Amino acid sequence: MLEILQYGFMQNAITAAILASIACGIIGVYVVVKKIVFISGGISHASFGGIGVGYYLGINPLYGLIPFSLLSAVVMGLVSKRAKVAEDTLIGILWSLGMAIGIVFIYLTPGYAPDLLSYLFGNILTVPRSDIYLMLALDVVIIVLVYAFYKEFMALCFDEEFAKVAGINIERLYLLLLCLIALTIVLLIKVVGIILIIALLTMPATLSRHYTNDLRKMMYLAIFFGAVFSVAGLFLSYIFDIPSGATIILVMSTVYILHFVYDGVKPKKAG
Amino acid sequence: MTEVIDLKDIWVSYDDVSVLEAVNLTVEDKDFLAIIGPNGGGKSTLLKVILGLIKPDRGSVKLLGGNPKKTRKYVGYVPQYISSNLEFPINVWEVVLMGRLSHKGPFRSFNEEDKKAAEDALSTVGMLDFRDRQIGELSGGQKQRVFIARSLVTHPRLLILDEPSTGIDSRRQKEFYELLNRLKSEIAILMVTHDISALSVYVDKIACLNKQLHYHNSKEVSPEDLEATYQCPVELIAHGVPHRVLKLH
Incomplete structure (x- = not known):
């Protein structure tokens, strides 16, 4: 069983899973506590447009994805806060718009779109070394920015109105948070794919909330859960020869559902 | 010294529906002013105008002598606690330290001075023993005291409270108003409320707001003011002569 660790692709896959868990643990906690799951789903689906543009231009689709997902994050953030239409309606529209752009560009790309x-x-077993370096760089960016704005993000998520009066530019900070979500999506895309990202972003963070009342500890725990579940899913997908992304999500959901059922049986803890 | 708040001829409307009309208001140092009025009467809008969160259609706003967008960080602000996310993983200590945010920038963590200020504020409101408690575990009154502590850590000249008695049971309300009463010896307090019962004893001045502001720079509210504000006759019960809100009638 352990001999599979000698394969280069398996080592890359495990490294990628762990790098993805770091971003997803930190940012997933914000997504869960600030209750912005829907807009995160919107950003991740809309970024499909960037994949399409990447194919069309003949570059690594990840390089099309980064600017496009950042753009989607900023547009969704601005439009949902400023327009006088219900926020969820607008997010739903932009969600589909981004995907439609992606589909059209892929159709226009001559020949066949490999790896679509x-x-x-997601297909974590095909992650090349160059993508690993990109993931590492994105992790560093996310960690540095969250370290720098830790207090500010906490105030934003806990009490926006107070933070505003305390002199924080709430809109800019919220857009920064959405951009960090966009970068996390870039990191996660090879692991589980656009369709399944939202589960990876939310489940480790939600699970960690059951074990601590401390934001920082929640992040550490979420990283740990994410890493354990994704590596476990990876092995299972190898053994049973089934898709890795879906297997990771199935492992996570199973643990979460069991936890939920167990929690429902035992007396509820406050907080 | 300049006025703490100085509003001149403020008009605000949302989509052509008028919310505030010709509002004038001055608050001096160490005033304890309560603004009462029906729901939808413009109380929250008025607070937002004072804090520079809404720009009025007409009129001038001065907070601590300057543009509220610049000066609001020197004001202690206690929003309705319902506005905050109470399931959030945060304890009392972190909530109070948050009050020092306006003095900080990114990358800078809280130092000894911030921690000292947070500790002092928590003991002022009598909540120091609860510093490690999760905010969601506290009762309504305890939460409100923590949020007041958060607003005190910058040693403000003015404290603004939005419906502070919401969620506090009546037994605890007395305690809560006594805390405000102690604070007013040093800072001006502006409070918006629909809870008329507690006003008579502790508040120095009362204004009635329903689009227009009826205010005589005193504690006395005429029955005509109340009627104009609530648009129906309101009966106020005066608790003993020394604390009468209504004139004898």
């Missing part, structure tokens, strides 16, 4: 399915459903 791996962007939609």
Whole structure:
């Protein structure tokens, strides 16, 4: 069983899973406590447009994805806060718009779009070394920015109105948070794909909330859960020869559901 | 010294529906002013105008002598606690330290001075023993005291409270108003409320707001003011002569 660790692709896959868990643990906690799951789903689906543009231009689709996902984050953030239409309606529209752009560009790209399915459903076993370096760089960016704005993000998520009066530019900070979500999506896309990202972003963080009342500890725990579940899912997918992204999500959901059921049986803890 | 708040001829409307009309208001140092009025009467809007969160259609706003966007960080602000996310993983200590945010920038963590200020504020409101408690575990009154502590850590000249008695049971309200009463010896307090019962004893001045502000720079509220504000006759019960809100009638 352990001999599979000698394969280069498996080492890359495990490294990628752990790098993805770091971003997803930190940012997932914000997504859960600030209750912005829907807009995060919107950003991740809309970024499909960037994949399409990447194919069309003949570059690594990840390089099309980064600017496009950041753009989607900023547009969704601005439009949802400023327009006088219900926020969820607008997010739903932009969600589909981004995907439609992606589909059209892929159609216009001459020839066959290789790996298209791996962007939609993830395929961690095909992550090349160059993507690992990109993931590492994105992790560093996310960690530095969260360290720098830790207090400010906490105030934003806990009490926006107070933070505003305390002199914080709430809109800019919220857009920064959405951009960090966009970068996390870039990191996660190879692991589980656009369609399944939202589960990876929310489940480790939600689970960690059951064990601590401290934001920082929640992040550490979420990283730990994410890493354990994704590596476990990776092995299971190898053993049973089934898609890795979906297996990771199945492992996570199973643990979460069991936890939920167990929690429902035992007396509820306050907080 | 300049006035703490100085509003001149403020008009605000949302989509052509008028919310505030010709509002004038001055608050001096160490005033304890309560603004009462029906729901939808413009109380929250008025607070937002004072804090520079809404720009009025007409009129001038001065907070601590300057543009509220610049000066609001020197004001202690206690929003309705319902506005905050109470399931959030944060304890009392972290909430109070948050009050020092206006003095900080990114990358800078809280230092000894911030911690000292937070500790002092928590003991002022009598909540120091609760510093490690999760905010969601506290009762309504305890939460409100923590939020007051958060607003005190910058040693403000003015404290603004939005419906502070919401969620506090009546037994605890007395305690709560006594805390405000102690604070007013040093800072001006402006409070918006629909809870008329507690006003008579502790508040120095009362204004009635329903689009227009009826205010005589005193504690006395005429029955005509109340009627104009609530648009129906309101009966106020005066608790003993020394604390009468209504004139004898």
